[in-house]
Amino acid sequence: MKAWDAVVRLLHWTLAALIVFDLIYDDGGYTHRLVGYAAAVVVLLRLGWQALARGHSLRPSIAETRAYIRLLLAGKPPRSAGHDPLGLWMVWLLWILVLLLALSGWMSRLDVFWGDERVEEVHAILANLLMLAVLLHVLAVSVMSVIWKENLPAAMVTGVKRPPG
Ligand code: HEM
Numbered sequence: 001m002k003a004w005d006a007v008v009r010l011l012h013w014t015l016a017a018l019i020v021f022d023l024i025y026d027d028g029g030y031t032h033r034l035v036g037y038a039a040a041v042v043v044l045l046r047l048g049w050q051a052l053a054r055g056h057s058l059r060p061s062i063a064e065t066r067a068y069i070r071l072l073l074a075g076k077p078p079r080s081a082g083h084d085p086l087g088l089w090m091v092w093l094l095w096i097l098v099l100l101l102a103l104s105g106w107m108s109r110l111d112v113f114w115g116d117e118r119v120e121e122v123h124a125i126l127a128n129l130l131m132l133a134v135l136l137h138v139l140a141v142s143v144m145s146v147i148w149k150e151n152l153p154a155a156m157v158t159g160v161k162r163p164p165g
């Protein structure tokens, strides 16, 4: 069954590439800034696409997440056609961190903050949080791929998953 449309897939891998680039080339130079702003634009495009195309819901639910964690701990987490309830919190964390990085990166260059290290410190902390979140995201995707015996990264390339249930 169709799990991810072409736009979602294209934006996902574009975002991943831009983030990895900026985490490696972190000199704050012209390319770093351009790539960082591009990443923020990709997130905004993704949210705009959600409004247009109405894909899988992006609304996290505490009740669903609780039920899902219970089943996860019992060793039988249900598969889902789109994001799983726990993964959805991570999706928002990743997007919000990217937007805050663009904001803090922009702010760090403003004249009002000239000579003030605090904005750059916040930017560096956000970048470290994003790196941790990405590692956790990839780890979770790998673990769930094994548990569900389904290659989730491949599904994010082809767009196709086995139907749930
Ligand atoms: C900087 C790196 C990355 C970022 C910021 C990122 C971010 C995201 C986001 C925001 C989503 C939600 C997709 C949407 O609805 O638009 C997602 C889903 C997904 N990502 Fe990543 N991602 C990154 C790297 C990776 C890598 C390296 C892999 C492969 C190992 C991967 C595999 C996936 C998969 C399989 C999903 C769908 C999850 C599911 O099936 O429930 N991501 N990612």
Ligand code: HEM
Residues within 6 Å of the ligand: 019, 022, 023, 026, 027, 028, 029, 032, 033, 034, 035, 036, 037, 039, 098, 101, 102, 103, 104, 105, 106, 107, 108, 109, 120, 123, 124, 127, 128, 130
């Ligand atoms: C997703 C986007 C971004 C990521 C992951 C990211 C990551 C990083 C990292 C890891 C550093 C090094 C921090 C340190 O240890 O000192 C850095 C520095 C910097 N970034 Fe970004 N960044 C992003 C976006 C931006 C944007 C949009 C701007 C726009 C102006 C920007 C401007 C800067 C500047 C000026 C520095 C140098 C600060 C210094 O001199 O210490 N960044 N960034």
